[in-house]
Amino acid sequence: MRAPPQWPRGASRFAPTPTGRLHLGNARTALLAWLAARATGRRAILRVEDLDPAAVPPGCMDTQLADLAWLGLTWDEGVAEGGPAGPYQQSARGPLYREALDALAALGVLYPCWCSRREVLEAARAPHASDEGPVYAGTCRPAQPITDLDLDALPMRRGRVPALRLDVARALHRLGAHTVDFDDLACGPQQIDLHRQMGDFVVRRRDGLAAYQIACSLDDVFMGCDLVVRGADLLASAARQVLLLRLLELPPPRYAHVGLVVDAQGARLAKRDGAIALASFREAGVPAAEIRRVLAHTCGWATDDLAVMVAAFTLDGLTADTVRLPSLPEVPSEG
Numbered sequence: 474m475r476a477p478p479q480w481p482r483g484a485s486r487f488a489p490t491p492t493g494r495l496h497l498g499n500a501r502t503a504l505l506a507w508l509a510a511r512a513t514g515r516r517a518i519l520r521v522e523d524l525d526p527a528a529v530p531p532g533c534m535d536t537q538l539a540d541l542a543w544l545g546l547t548w549d550e551g552v553a554e555g556g557p558a559g560p561y562q563q564s565a566r567g568p569l570y571r572e573a574l575d576a577l578a579a580l581g582v583l584y585p586c587w588c589s590r591r592e593v594l595e596a597a598r599a600p601h602a603s604d605e606g607p608v609y610a611g612t613c614r615p616a617q618p619i620t621d622l623d624l625d626a627l628p629m630r631r632g633r634v635p636a637l638r639l640d641v642a643r644a645l646h647r648l649g650a651h652t653v654d655f656d657d658l659a660c661g662p663q664q665i666d667l668h669r670q671m672g673d674f675v676v677r678r679r680d681g682l683a684a685y686q687i688a689c690s691l692d693d694v695f696m697g698c699d700l701v702v703r704g705a706d707l708l709a710s711a712a713r714q715v716l717l718l719r720l721l722e723l724p725p726p727r728y729a730h731v732g733l734v735v736d737a738q739g740a741r742l743a744k745r746d747g748a749i750a751l752a753s754f755r756e757a758g759v760p761a762a763e764i765r766r767v768l769a770h771t772c773g774w775a776t777d778d779l780a781v782m783v784a785a786f787t788l789d790g791l792t793a794d795t796v797r798l799p800s801l802p803e804v805p806s807e808g
């Protein structure tokens with residue numbers, strides 16, 4: 474596939490999926506990704522991961538953008554700002570993903586999978602192995618590599634259009650590796666047995682859309698995001714993304730998977746939890762400075778001033794430690 478553009482400066486990005494309201498955990502990740510750009514001279518990019526536009530509620534993206542602007546986070550490039558690495562919405566970047574899928578297919582590491590979700594679950598080796606979902610049993614994996622897959626004319630079976638999976642063992646073999654190794658700035662050195670722990674994963678869905686792992690990894694490289702700061706729940710995704718990029722002979726970014734935020738009871742924050750949604754605070758008239766102070770507190774800083782945070786930020790200070798929320802400004806209950 475084509476080579477990525479050369480950028481004069483690297484970039485750090487925040488890349489929300491517009492399927493719900495941003496909560497304080499998302500805001501902390503956004504802040505850290507933004508600080509990583511501002512403190513290291515990188516471009517700050519806001520990318521919208523609306524890979525599946527049908528799953529995006531009307532107005533959702535605008536609310537997220539308004540939340541970030543309210544916090545004071547400004548972007549050099551993004552869906553509202555535009556810029557040379559655009560488009561900044563995944564729904565408009567399909568041709569790039571297709572190029573990557575064609576290149577992978579030519580390597581003989583992809584194969585069609587006709588299994589339903591239920592069949593995958595029933596055949597899984599370890600259905601409850603992780604919150605990543607079941608490890609695919611390899612039901613449709615061919616004995617010999619397929620190098621002449623026509624992505625526009627995949628064969629139907631049982632009336633079903635197939636998804637495409639990556640043959641992880643074959644991919645690792647091609648790279649002369651047994652594990653996916655990378656050094657995470659927050660989590661330390663990683664050596665992930667992707668074949669055993671996660672198995673062959675989907676790179677193109679049955680509806681023809683590129684899977685998240687393809688879109689995210691290609692966007693990072695082609696937008697020049699050489700530093701990816703995001704939540705620790707995506708560490709397993711990083712292993713898959715590193716593998717895809719190495720197959721395509723593209724340089725993976727440096728990753729920093731930072732600790733997730735939990736509430737006072739120790740439970741992970743969820744998008745459905747209206748009480749900690751940024752929009753709830755904003756609509757209730759809570760000053761953005763109060764929220765910035767809460768977020769700064771989770772990083773060990775007593776300030777609400779973004780310039781002070783930029784001065785205090787170091788990449789070495791990024792950790793995978795889980796963060797407990799301090800007491801929050803009161804907002805009226807939504808019932």
Ligand SMILES: [Zn+2]
Binds near residue numbers: 585586587
């Ligand atoms: Zn299958």
